[in-house]
Amino acid sequence: METVPAPKADLSAQIAKAIRDAIVEGRMIVDERLPSEAELAEQFNVSRPTVREALKRLAAQSLIRTQRGAFGGAFVRRLSYEEAYGQQITTSTLLLSMNAVSFEIACEARYAMERACTALAARRRSADHLATMRAEIHRQGQPGLSDESFCASDVAFHRAMVDAAGNPVLSYQLAGAVEAMQPLMNMITFTARSREAIVAFHTRIADAIEARDAAAAETALEELAAYTLELGRGVMAARAKR
Amino acid sequence: METVPAPKADLSAQIAKAIRDAIVEGRMIVDERLPSEAELAEQFNVSRPTVREALKRLAAQSLIRTQRGAFGGAFVRRLSYEEAYGQQITTSTLLLSMNAVSFEIACEARYAMERACTALAARRRSADHLATMRAEIHRQGQPGLSDESFCASDVAFHRAMVDAAGNPVLSYQLAGAVEAMQPLMNMITFTARSREAIVAFHTRIADAIEARDAAAAETALEELAAYTLELGRGVMAARAKR
DNA sequence: TTACATTTAAATGTCTGACAATTTGGATGC
DNA sequence: GCATCCAAATTGTCAGACATTTAAATGTAA
Structure with a gap:
């Protein structure tokens, strides 16, 4: 000093x-x-x-x-995980909003990072994590849920999956990134049919993780990524036409 | 306001x-x-x-x-990618240093996240990215390189790989995370033999990405992760005995 | 002796007012 | 028309003062 x-x-x-x-x-x-x-x-x-x-x-x-x-x-001050990732979220959110990141790029990044967790999650998941995932899936099936709430539940589901990997550093990095991308994800409007499809993917993922089947979990996640991407493209196209 | x-x-x-x-x-x-x-x-x-x-x-x-x-x-001010990830690095570095994250956890997180990029990198890599990777590999083979320089080159190699995925959001998230973990990685001392092994892994990864073979790249990266982890464990054990 | 109330001192939080440094734009002089 | 100079606006810095908060020290009574 x-x-x-x-x-x-x-x-x-x-x-x-x-x-x-x-x-x-x-x-x-x-x-x-x-x-x-x-x-x-x-x-x-x-x-x-x-x-x-x-x-x-x-x-x-x-x-x-x-x-x-x-x-x-x-x-x-001791920097806690909560604060650090709070900071990361604000920084990332700002970065994304100020630099016009496309939905495609954000979506791709998000699912690529989540994919990193599936193998570990399948190996280490506890009953608690599974219960959280199931609870969020159930919530997503409720009728009358707003798009934003659906999205928030989606994030919560994926966060539980990431936490299931049992690596705090990974949780910190991923949760921050995923949460920061939520505003972008919020641009999608979900029809009843697309919600059903997403819930089905989530169920497949949860089942695979419960069965400790890493490969199946990864496949399901990849398909979900592709589906979400397509959904987003559709919304963007419709918006562009208007 | x-x-x-x-x-x-x-x-x-x-x-x-x-x-x-x-x-x-x-x-x-x-x-x-x-x-x-x-x-x-x-x-x-x-x-x-x-x-x-x-x-x-x-x-x-x-x-x-x-x-x-x-x-x-x-x-x-417009937040640029460079600044944002500069901030992320300092935050992450501080978090890791203040919260006593083990080498195992950091290593696992790092390679799990990098694994998320291999598929995209294999698909999109440009000649530039490949050249950077090769250059760093060459550098790592030079005799008389200090452990820290070797580590820095290692980070540069992996960063080129991440950049090859062609997704700025992914680059931002990963580069920040990987760079933040460098101090922890620096604790390892590399013998001539272990360097040789790592260079071999890097070459395999670069070859696979050049051949656009995502599966091979992923396998090589996973083996490198396992090798690094073992190396770290050895160093820790030796240190504990002393 | 112990428990509680009071005082006190050290530190941050805030305000006022002033001056220095820097940059821009226009006025002045040629 | 051009270079020069000057004035205004704005941030950067300083000095000193007072307000507020908090924990420790002190004093007092049961």
Whole structure:
């Protein structure tokens, strides 16, 4: 946390970088307290508002948390899986919305990544995961479900499948990606018939995973991907004609 | 961008949230200029330093950029793939380092995700991607390469493979994940013999992708995953004994 | 001695006001 | 017509002050 003036940047950005480096490189450990704002100001030879701006930058990345009062201050924060993937979702969502990603590309990416989990899920799935999957399937069959709710349940189903793979890193990466793509998936309107078809695919997947049949699960997932893609293409074409 | 006071949070956090929502929900478009700090201060009924802290939070997430001088100000920023996945890398890296993820879990996740790309890569690979892969393979065969450089080249090889799949969303998600895991992969020390084995696997993968043989590529990748895992286990065991 | 209320000090949160630095656009002079 | 200079707008930085919150220290009573 020395005064290393990175060239050409705001002071607050330089200070934020210096502190961030200290954290990332492990020179500061979780829950360790940073010097007070006044002390940091003195160390870096800047004013307190400038230090505060730097700290806010770090807070925005969940790298620190601040606590008011005596013996309060800024503390290095342990990044939890939940927060990390919350951040990933917002970043990915923004990226997709700002860069006009097509439905095809998003759909392809989503199912390609999910495909990575089927083998592990078939091997490790617990009764709990299966129960969640079945529950979501049941929900998807209910009449009167809105398109958005159907979509949300779809995500929940796939998330249960991913979690069944029993690898937290995989869950983190995939759940974030899949959830970020939901707005794009939401563009589809589901007819009663297409819902029925999707539920059938989901049932096949759940059955295969229950039977620990990785190959069958993968096949079903691939067919679901193809079906979803076609469905999306149809919707896009209809929209283009209008 | 109204004054919607979210309960129980810093003023700067509330203001940041209000502006962020305006951007995410599309009420502000790319390159649009935000009101000046003084105007924002008046709108939200706070002082300028408070507004500034809010803006720094947004800047830390690459949501805005600021420009000094007349007709300068804060502008909504288009999030590029590069930045987004830069952010993803730092988040993932931090998450892994702070939460003590085992080598096994990280390795499994990495190869599972890469496996998602082989089929697409075999179908769409261009001469450029192949050339990059071959170049990295050649580099990995050079004697006197440090373990870290070998690892970096390994990442570059796999990244070329992922890019060959021709899906930017997939590249973004995977490259971020794979790169974040590099520190963990760096813990392995490679003997001359193990390097040779890995290069052989890489060659098999490149050959398969060149021949557009998805199944062969997948098999080779799976064997490489198993080999790497075993290698890692060996290193861990040796380290534990010491 | 223990339990509870009070004080106190340290820290962050916020405000005011000012000045510096930087950039743009127009006015001025030739 | 062109170069130069100046003024205005805006962010970047600083200094000092006060408000608010919180935990520890202190004091007090059962």
